[in-house]
Amino acid sequence: MIEQSRLWDDQAAAEYDTPGEGMFAPEVLEPTVAVLRDLAAGGPALEFAIGTGRVAIPLRAAGVEVTGIELSEPMIARLREKADAERIPVVAGDMTTARAGEGFALVYLVFNTIANLLTQAEQVECFRSAARHLAPGGCFVIELAVPDLRSLAPGHGGTVEVSQPGYLLVDTYDTLRQQLVSHHLRFDPTVDGARGARIDRTPQRYIWPSELDLMAQLAGFALEDRWAGWDRSEFTADSRSHVSVYRLPTLSG
Template sequence: MIDQQKLWDTDAARQYDTPGEGMFAPEVLGPTVETLARLAEGGSALELAIGTGRVAIPLRAAGVPVQGIELSEAMLERLREKVDAAQIPVVQGDMTTAVAGGAHSLVYLVFNTIANLLSQEHQVACFRNAARHLAPGGRFVVELWVPQLRALAPGHRGTVEISEEGYLLVDTIDLLDQRLISHHIRFDPQVDGSRDARITRTPHRYIWPSELDLMAQLAGFELEDRWADWQQSPFTAESAGHVSVYRLAPPQT
């Protein structure tokens, strides 16, 4: 059993924010906020796993009222250094069960975070919780990577995803249980042959797009759009990720 509080601790929260770089780069964050603001259609939004407010803060600045759900105390403390509870209310709890406010026009879950839920059961519960927070016809947006299992060499269970100065990302994959563990290895690139390195590991359960769509159907959603990125590029068989927009189906009469 993974203790998510220990996984997303003070150290992880401190390292999470990289202003102007990585997932905080304007070319990444700008299209994300622009698309979410359009999909909110003038209503309010709820971010599941709001973290340190990477998306929520600029989305609020764009005129969308935002609430959040966040499990990690450390991530929430980091968020509160930037905005107070009057600006962005947040309920501390599990995104599969926690309740935050009334009927929103948009619920969103970005940057592969649904994969932090390590069972299919909990991932389906996340969809159902999103549905509980939406007004009729509201949207649930999920950003997720596509497993690149074709990169696995025969007989191997791991891939090197990033190799750059001072950092390696190695993913090991359990094909039976759809589990992937990312090994983040950081070291001093100026010291050849040093044994000093810092390793952190994050577990995930990967989801195929078709499986994600079935989870959505179980919670009463219909797929409205799927793009390869926030720039709304076409999603193809070669896409490394996707932004999927689900619409809450109207109740049957």
């Protein structure tokens, strides 16, 4: 986890928010908040890797009490510019081991962030951490991309995911270890040559939906729903991402 904490540094925190655009666009956030509010069902929620509060702040505004766990101190500092500790409490630490209380109705982990845990063992511990924080009958929601290995040409270990003026995203794969590295190349498109370009790399461990379900079972969860997105559309073999809802059993009488 040391490597991840270094990735989410002051520069990453300063550049993370894109108000009204990208993952901060209303058409992205509004259905996300609506689903999470419904699943919380009036109870408190815990966000793993709360970041700068992209989801937590509008969810709190929708009436849900939200607590967070976050590894990056710069990301917490950016969140604190928008919401104080009384409104959204945050525990600084690793989401696999940090404790933020218990009895939550909902734990959620969005935007592929479970893939930031780079081993299968850490990802399983993330599920167990969610189970420790939840009340009986509570649910754990994960938003995650489906590995796009079908796009890999024979003999090639990478794909160009985005190509636009000033920005290039290349994903490289190690299929034996289920490792993916996203390479973000940013440059001034008006300048010829490579000078002035900046590259950031984000390592991930990708997870197949069936493997994610097994991790859930190891922590005592059962799959309740799986959608292709926050609009609750049908998940199919062609879906590029999924929102999966796992639930703990209720206490027996």
